[in-house]
Amino acid sequence: MQTRGAQRLIHRTSAAAWLVLTSPLLIAQGTTPSMFTPASTPAHQIFDISIFVVTLTGGIFVVVGGLLAITLYRFRARRTDPLGEPPQIYGSTQIELAWTVIPVLIVIVLFLTTARIIFAIQDAPKPKSALDVTVVGHQFWWEFRYPKYKVVTANELHIPVSSDGRPEATFLKLVSADVNHSFWIPQLAGKTDLIANQVNTMWMDPQKPGLYLGQCAQFCGSQHAMMLLRVYVDTPGQFDAWIRNQQLPAPQDASVEAGRKIFEKQACMNCHTVSGTAATGRFGPELTHLMSRATLASGAMDNTQANLRQWIKSPDTFKRGALMPAMQLTDEQLDQVTAYLEILK
Numbered sequence: 001m002q003t004r005g006a007q008r009l010i011h012r013t014s015a016a017a018w019l020v021l022t023s024p025l026l027i028a029q030g031t032t033p034s035m036f037t038p039a040s041t042p043a044h045q046i047f048d049i050s051i052f053v054v055t056l057t058g059g060i061f062v063v064v065g066g067l068l069a070i071t072l073y074r075f076r077a078r079r080t081d082p083l084g085e086p087p088q089i090y091g092s093t094q095i096e097l098a099w100t101v102i103p104v105l106i107v108i109v110l111f112l113t114t115a116r117i118i119f120a121i122q123d124a125p126k127p128k129s130a131l132d133v134t135v136v137g138h139q140f141w142w143e144f145r146y147p148k149y150k151v152v153t154a155n156e157l158h159i160p161v162s163s164d165g166r167p168e169a170t171f172l173k174l175v176s177a178d179v180n181h182s183f184w185i186p187q188l189a190g191k192t193d194l195i196a197n198q199v200n201t202m203w204m205d206p207q208k209p210g211l212y213l214g215q216c217a218q219f220c221g222s223q224h225a226m227m228l229l230r231v232y233v234d235t236p237g238q239f240d241a242w243i244r245n246q247q248l249p250a251p252q253d254a255s256v257e258a259g260r261k262i263f264e265k266q267a268c269m270n271c272h273t274v275s276g277t278a279a280t281g282r283f284g285p286e287l288t289h290l291m292s293r294a295t296l297a298s299g300a301m302d303n304t305q306a307n308l309r310q311w312i313k314s315p316d317t318f319k320r321g322a323l324m325p326a327m328q329l330t331d332e333q334l335d336q337v338t339a340y341l342e343i344l345k
Contacts, residue, residue, distance in 0.1 A: 033213040035186040039233075040162075040204040042121045042189040049117045053110060060106070121190070124203060131159060131170045137181030137194040137216070139323060140223035141285055141298040151246040152273070154285030155298045156230045160239040162205040168236075169205040182218030185231050191217050206233040222321030228299030242292075249276040250288045251343050259340025262333050267325070274344065284324065291345040297322065309338040 038047040135157075136143035144157050162168040174183055176194040184191040188204040206212070214229030234242060263269065264278050271284035279287075293303055300318045301307045310317055313334055315324045329337065 033186045033215070037187055039208050039210075039212065040188045040206045041124075042202075042204060043187055045117050045121060046190050049114060052113060056106065056110070121203075126171055126203070127167070127169055129168070130203075131168065132173070133157065133159070133170060134173045134175065135183060135194070137174075137176045137178075137183070137220070139178050139221050140216075140227040140319070140321075142227070142229060143177075143285065146243070146246075149243050149247060151243060152286045153246060153289065154293075155228075155295065156232060156293050158232045158234055158239060158242050159204070159206065160236055161209045161233050162207055166236065167205065169203055171203045172201060174200040174202065179220050180218050181216050181220050181227070183214070183229070184217040185212050185214035185229060187212050188214075188231060193218055206231075209233050209235050209238075223319050226298060226300045226319050228295075230295065230299060245292065245345075246289055248289075250274045251345070252276070253343050256336070256340040256343055259336035259338070262329070262337050263340055266327050266329075268327070268337075271324070287341065287344055289344055290341055291343075305338060305342060308341060309334055312337055312341075 035043065035047060035050070038044045132147055134145040134147065136145070142155050142157070143152065144154065145152050159170040160168045172183070174192055174194045175198075176196045178196065180196065181194040182191055183194060183202065185204075188206055189202050192200050192202045194200065210233055212231040212233060214231060216224055216227035216229070218224075220227065232242075260277065263274075269277075269279035269281060271281040272287045273280050273282065275288045291303065295301065296303045296307055296311055297315070297319050301311075307318070312327065313329065314326050315322045316326070
């Protein structure tokens with residue numbers, strides 16, 4: 001039984017080691033966001049403390065494991081050993097002091113280093129030029145509000161890049177509209193929870209433009225795994241252009257008037273907002289510029305005509321358990337509503 005147990009332990013350890021070794025390969029292929037490629041000050045600080053802790057604890061593992069291996073080999077049982085118990089030796093003040101004082105010193109160093117990083121991130125001064133964004137977690141999507149610009153969007157966060165010549169920081173106010181959620185973009189900042197009736201904050205100053213992926217890291221219901229995050233770090237020109245576009249009212253097009261009327265007559269208008277129309281709902285995502293987003297349903301699928309039509313027809317097809325109901329529209333009505341939503345760019 002002991003042999004089988006040891007074999008199972010070896011197999012599990014080998015599997016874990018294989019996962020650790022191959023994870024960087026998966027990350028390099030872009031299959032998952034990675035904390036090993038930090039792109040903002042908080043992420044760099046978290047990465048540095050992580051490497052320090054892994055290095056220190058790895059050194060302890062090597063020392064303890066090496067001494068254990070030497071002891072097991074040096075004092076292994078031999079056929080020539082006399083029968084019976086070997087002589088017992090008790091007490092060594094030097095050894096007892098060593099294995100008490102050294103671990104205490106290690107714990108103190110880890111505590112002080114970690115505390116320094118935590119306070120450096122949480123107590124960082126907020127620049128006057130900082131961008132304020134309110135993040136609201138919903139089941140199962142993200143709402144982003146830009147108070148300064150009077151812009152509201154969903155699921156895809158746009159923030160400006162920070163550089164030495166033009167430092168920019170984005171400060172997020174995190175709140176929840178229902179259950180607990182967790183906002184986590186590994187390359188930009190640490191994980192921070194969104195808790196009902198409580199305001200939490202975090203900040204980031206990404207130094208490289210691009211798309212950064214994240215995830216709700218707190219189980220919040222049946223579609224928790226489909227509550228994805230997309231953060232676009234824009235150049236100043238790109239960010240200003242995006243803000244100007246988001247501030248525009250919804251476009252009007254007589255050719256899709258039938259679809260707009262269906263949208264406003266159905267329950268859609270009670271949940272969604274489209275500026276310049278009768279739709280002023282706040283329960284679901286803001287749709288004024290729906291087609292400016294790359295994905296639908298908080299990253300569940302690409303924002304294409306076919307996916308949009310199927311999403312309206314039957315949300316459960318992509319996101320089982322989503323709170324958006326199927327509207328039971330005819331094929332003609334689906335085509336008309338889809339055509340209307342496609343002009344919201």
